[in-house]
Amino acid sequence: MAIGRKRTKGTTSRPRAKRPGAPSEAEASEAEAEVEVEAAEPEALEPAPEELVEAEAEVGDVEAPVTTSALVPAGESGITRRDPLQAYMAEVTRHPLLTREEEYALAKNYQQTQDVKAAYRLVASNLRLVVKLAHEYHRNPLSLLDLIQEGNIGLMQAVKKYDPDRGVKLSSYAAWWIRAYILRYIMDNWKMVKLGTTEAQRKLFFKLRQEQDKLVAQGFEPSPKLLAERLNVTEQDVVEMDQRLGHDEMSIDAPLGDDSKSTRADRFLPSSAAGAEERLGNEELKELFREKLAEFAQSLEGKERFIFENRLTSDEPLTLQDIGDKYGVSRERARQIEAALINRMRDFMRERIPDFDLVAVPKG
Incomplete structure (x- = not known):
């Protein structure tokens, strides 16, 4: 054997x-x-x-x-x-x-x-x-x-x-x-969720219900505080183990009914998608941002206008080296012009859009 x-x-x-x-x-x-x-x-x-x-x-x-029931002898069918x-x-x-x-x-x-x-x-x-x-x-x-x-x-x-x-x-x-x-x-x-991963949980797994019955027999209310003192664990450990022993696990993907396609997750878990009001507010802010961005572009000339159109708001932006070669300046100088332009644009938007910091900068 x-x-x-x-x-x-x-x-x-x-x-x-x-x-x-x-x-x-x-x-x-x-x-x-x-x-x-x-x-x-x-x-x-x-x-x-x-x-x-x-x-x-x-x-x-x-x-x-x-x-005591008889076994089927070897070599025979039952x-x-x-x-x-x-x-x-x-x-x-x-x-x-x-x-x-x-x-x-x-x-x-x-x-x-x-x-x-x-x-x-x-x-x-x-x-x-x-x-x-x-x-x-x-x-x-x-x-x-x-x-x-x-x-x-x-x-x-x-x-x-x-x-x-x-x-x-x-x-x-x-x-x-x-x-x-x-x-x-x-x-x-x-349980489906593992129990007894800590010493306190192992103690509560075996002793919680037993200690509750002892307290009731002695005429005491088995409160979490009293149980924690008797078992030398925290009140939070007592509450958590009592809940886990007293309830069965349920799959959040299980349907709510025989004919229903909705699951517990659909009903009880919050949706990660933004609400209708939030989406509408975001769209309004983005539209206002586009209008002010076009207004800011009208105030630019020369290098700044070129950098704004061909680097900051372009789907295929030029490199700083390309901009420096076009205007006969160094790559570092082109970067400085771009940084100053971004700061001016940020100040311009904050003056005209109160919630500017909540708006995502769109492309194009």
Whole structure:
């Protein structure tokens, strides 16, 4: 049986969008408190010795929760399709549990030699534990097989870091890593917009609804300020997470009705186009600008008139060098004449057009 990140046959790809039948608001708070923050960074997870002792009593020798419905024997066809979860469980149960002595010997061997076969046996013997923990966190629309896959990755990480000399069973230590990877997967796929990108958000994702229920039971109003004090986060974080957990995402491109071509974006998002009054005002200003520009041109003579017509307002303006060659002056002198002409034109317009600075200078 290949153990790795490859998806089990029959699993679906990671969901990117929230599907119908998503978990309720209260279900988000059911995640275990032990890994409420560490779930997004499983590499930083390392339980304390006393916590491992408690976990060992909790986990014990795990038996796989195998479904009771009969499997279709190999080589035979059935009326109904074979359940991929049943097929996976049939494969998992082929791997026997290890005794404490076998587990210690294999873990020690892997720790000293990095023997892949020893790691394989350690992982395979604890696959039942992954299924058990995945069932604890299974909610629609998340696939149970996807949760099992993520838990298997956490199990392999636990095998890499397991120290058999600490006197704790591998299953007790691995439970922390399995939960961490499952919870990280839940946070990444709970909503279309990713949750848990900061430590405060991860804490609120697991604890907000739980803390609200506690305050209500104690007779307090669960205000954002009180919740922020109890959870050691900001009020803004509380408000934002409460809104995100309490509302489903909606596509702004989805039609408003079955027979409607209008979308939410058309109705609720402001248009970037200018309004009718604004467009009309701009056209009036531009027309006034053109009239005053023609009036300014009538007051020019000689070099200035030539520069105005063949450089400032021409679709194909001459270069400064061309103007200098025509009048026998240097390129720099032509630039100075042009700069003085522009300043005169600007002053002329400002005197006659109050909103001149709002008008775009037209070409031609």
